[in-house]
Amino acid sequence: MSDTQNLFNKVWDLHTVSTLPSGQTQLFVGLHLIHEVTSPQAFAMLRERGLKVMYPDQTWATVDHIVPTDNQARPFADALAEEMMSAIEKNCREFGVTLLDLDDDRQGIVHVVGPEQGLTQPGQIIVCGDSHTSTHGAFGAIAFGIGTSQVAGVLATQTLALGRPKVRKIEVTGELAPGVYAKDVTLHIIRKLGVKGGIGYAYEYSGEVFDRMTMEERMTVCNMSIEGGARCGYINPDQTTVEYLRGRPNAPQGEEFEKGAKWWLSLASGPDAEYDDIVTFDAADIEPTVTWGINPEQALGVSENIPDAADYPQEDQAGIREAYEYMDLQPGQSITGVKVDVTFIGSCTNGRISDLREAAAIAKGRKVAEGVKALVVPGSQQVLKQAVAEGLDKIFEEAGFEWRAAGCSMCLAMNPDKLKGRELCASSSNRNFKGRQGSPTGRTLLMSPAMVTAAAINGCVSDVREMLEPVGV
Amino acid sequence: MNEIKQVSGSGVPLLLDDIDTDRIIPARFLRCVTFDGLGEYAFEDDREQDPNHTFNNEKYRSGSVLIAGRNFGCGSSREHAPQSLIRWGIKAIIAESFAEIFFGNCTALGTPVVCASRDDLEKLTKLVEEDPSREISVDIESKKVTSGDFECDITILDSARNALLSGQWDFMNLLLENEAATREASQKIPYLNQFAT
Numbered sequence: 001m002s003d004t005q006n007l008f009n010k011v012w013d014l015h016t017v018s019t020l021p022s023g024q025t026q027l028f029v030g031l032h033l034i035h036e037v038t039s040p041q042a043f044a045m046l047r048e049r050g051l052k053v054m055y056p057d058q059t060w061a062t063v064d065h066i067v068p069t070d071n072q073a074r075p076f077a078d079a080l081a082e083e084m085m086s087a088i089e090k091n092c093r094e095f096g097v098t099l100l101d102l103d104d105d106r107q108g109i110v111h112v113v114g115p116e117q118g119l120t121q122p123g124q125i126i127v128c129g130d131s132h133t134s135t136h137g138a139f140g141a142i143a144f145g146i147g148t149s150q151v152a153g154v155l156a157t158q159t160l161a162l163g164r165p166k167v168r169k170i171e172v173t174g175e176l177a178p179g180v181y182a183k184d185v186t187l188h189i190i191r192k193l194g195v196k197g198g199i200g201y202a203y204e205y206s207g208e209v210f211d212r213m214t215m216e217e218r219m220t221v222c223n224m225s226i227e228g229g230a231r232c233g234y235i236n237p238d239q240t241t242v243e244y245l246r247g248r249p250n251a252p253q254g255e256e257f258e259k260g261a262k263w264w265l266s267l268a269s270g271p272d273a274e275y276d277d278i279v280t281f282d283a284a285d286i287e288p289t290v291t292w293g294i295n296p297e298q299a300l301g302v303s304e305n306i307p308d309a310a311d312y313p314q315e316d317q318a319g320i321r322e323a324y325e326y327m328d329l330q331p332g333q334s335i336t337g338v339k340v341d342v343t344f345i346g347s348c349t350n351g352r353i354s355d356l357r358e359a360a361a362i363a364k365g366r367k368v369a370e371g372v373k374a375l376v377v378p379g380s381q382q383v384l385k386q387a388v389a390e391g392l393d394k395i396f397e398e399a400g401f402e403w404r405a406a407g408c409s410m411c412l413a414m415n416p417d418k419l420k421g422r423e424l425c426a427s428s429s430n431r432n433f434k435g436r437q438g439s440p441t442g443r444t445l446l447m448s449p450a451m452v453t454a455a456a457i458n459g460c461v462s463d464v465r466e467m468l469e470p471v472g473v
Numbered sequence: 474m475n476e477i478k479q480v481s482g483s484g485v486p487l488l489l490d491d492i493d494t495d496r497i498i499p500a501r502f503l504r505c506v507t508f509d510g511l512g513e514y515a516f517e518d519d520r521e522q523d524p525n526h527t528f529n530n531e532k533y534r535s536g537s538v539l540i541a542g543r544n545f546g547c548g549s550s551r552e553h554a555p556q557s558l559i560r561w562g563i564k565a566i567i568a569e570s571f572a573e574i575f576f577g578n579c580t581a582l583g584t585p586v587v588c589a590s591r592d593d594l595e596k597l598t599k600l601v602e603e604d605p606s607r608e609i610s611v612d613i614e615s616k617k618v619t620s621g622d623f624e625c626d627i628t629i630l631d632s633a634r635n636a637l638l639s640g641q642w643d644f645m646n647l648l649l650e651n652e653a654a655t656r657e658a659s660q661k662i663p664y665l666n667q668f669a670t
């Protein structure tokens with residue numbers, strides 16, 4: 001392997017099975033994750049053609065999107081959701097795939113579970129019928145979302161056809177200020193490069209800020225690569241990656257682990273690695289960041305005012321005006337003070353234990369504002385267990401938050417957790433599209449879990465930097 | 474093999490930017506185990522909120538060539554989005570640009586999705602609005618869209634173009650043929666082989 005190769009290209013080449021007549025590469029898939037929403041039709045295609053799952057051991061399933069987070073008794077109240085649950089249970093049984101079902105304490109959001117269980121490892125190609133598969137790139141894996149026909153293809157052949165994207169290195173130098181989190185970094189990048197900026201690219205995040213991040217923070221950043229239009233995002237494996245994996249259930253053990261670690265570290269892009277593009281940001285320019293509009297690019301620093309459409313290129317102005325109207329916000333208005341009806345902490349972006357800890361640190365000793373519905377939804381049963389062990393559930397409940405069971409919950413509208421009417425939600429999730437949170441007219445402001453907590457306490461968007469001091473004792 | 478060289482039909486003008494997959498098919502309709510019934514729910518929420526939405530307009534109900542703006546199909550990887558459009562009756566999409574997963578999903582379903590300039594898309598939209606029944610032809614081979622005396626160039630990724638023209642867009646068979654190569658490739662991947670060197 002040449003020193004000028006970046007991680008992306010090393011991993012791509014390693015997994016190349018053939019070059020197809022279309023010019024696309026046929027890639028071997030190291031880990032295939034599936035969930036209940038995008039897999040039933042794929043299994044149906046296999047059945048139609050009389051095909052088997054080629055590598056069942058490299059395929060793992062869980063349930064997350066449709067799972068209710070309050071009453072999980074079966075059958076579910078929603079007959080359609082129950083039908084989907086039965087379908088994945090039957091499919092996994094029939095095709096020999098391990099399913100982390102509701103009664104398995106490893107169950108949770110697919111992108112939380114993969115890393116937690118040590119399934120996600122550096123140097124893999126990982127796919128899942130879900131766009132936020134980019135999360136797994138935090139380990140130096142090439143991980144991306146695929147459609148259902150491709151899910152069927154991967155089940156049957158363990159490969160998929162893909163054109164090689166270009167690679168853009170995104171450096172963030174310096175140090176993040178207190179109250180500025182991984183979520184703010186990723187929102188800042190999307191805000192600056194745009195929701196279409198990454199089309200045709202894989203993003204490599206590197207530089208001091210990412211070097212210092214924990215694995216969970218790196219997952220938050222990589223998770224949102226897709227919101228910036230990139231096919232995937234990754235961070236080079238380092239000692240932080242190795243230590244995260246050590247001792248995890250499905251990671252290699254003992255001597256094999258040491259061999260693995262050596263190989264993982266060898267994949268990292270070296271100092272001479274070449275890229276198609278390089279962009280640099282300064283951490284000092286990143287504030288707690290909040291979206292105000294209807295896509296993740298329409299974001300601002302919490303101390304800024306909502307921008308004027310005139311400041312945007314002509315071609316973007318219609319979209320900006322559409323956002324004012326939908327969100328019922330005015331140019332020049334401050335984002336702080338905007339009243340919220342609902343707050344949501346959770347999702348594959350920010351539903352991990354460190355997210356809950358950060359939120360609990362703000363919530364402790366405070367109370368949710370009157371009239372605000374505040375949800376905390378752990379990303380997995382393991383996260384839930386850990387949070388309970390640390391007493392975080394008590395802190396949240398005492399502050400007036402609802403403490404729920406693991407699932408995607410209010411990140412999208414496929415389970416009972418939904419916005420109603422024009423409700424406005426401060427959310428730690430990843431999409432603020434129109435109607436994303438279940439009400440066709442509902443509104444979403446994306447921000448870090450700490451900022452969501454601040455919004456819940458004050459009943460309006462607030463600068464969490466003013467609340468970092470613990471209250472009381 | 475079903476070779477796709479050219480698709481034609483009347484137009485469905487929807488020249489808007491950043492149409493995400495949540496709008497094409499809202500998430501609640503993903504609660505299903507087959508794609509069969511999805512056609513009638515395409516743009517359900519947008520149609521509800523806007524009586525004048527293109528998909529509410531009877532004039533365009535029989536149209537099959539969708540005309541869209543920038544970054545069409547952004548957001549989730551849900552194949553439900555192209556599946557619902559196809560079941561609605563859409564056979565090809567001409568837009569300024571597409572989100573990548575959506576683009577791949579459409580191609581894998583044998584639905585050509587091609588790019589044209591904003592200027593040409595605006596002209597074509599005007600023509601379709603004046604006469605919704607006019608026939609539009611999307612030619613993958615010559616990389617042109619024609620409609621009466623209107624003609625414009627289109628771009629399409631070579632790989633997608635080749636797949637459509639050769640009938641190999643349904644990639645499953647192609648991938649299956651390479652089973653031996655796949656097994657062989659797996660032998661050189663360290664993490665599948667205990668990191669033996």
Ligand code: SF4
Pocket residue numbers: 064065109110111130132347348349407408411412429430
């Ligand atoms: S938490 Fe949200 S983004 Fe993540 S997998 Fe679930 S629905 Fe998708």
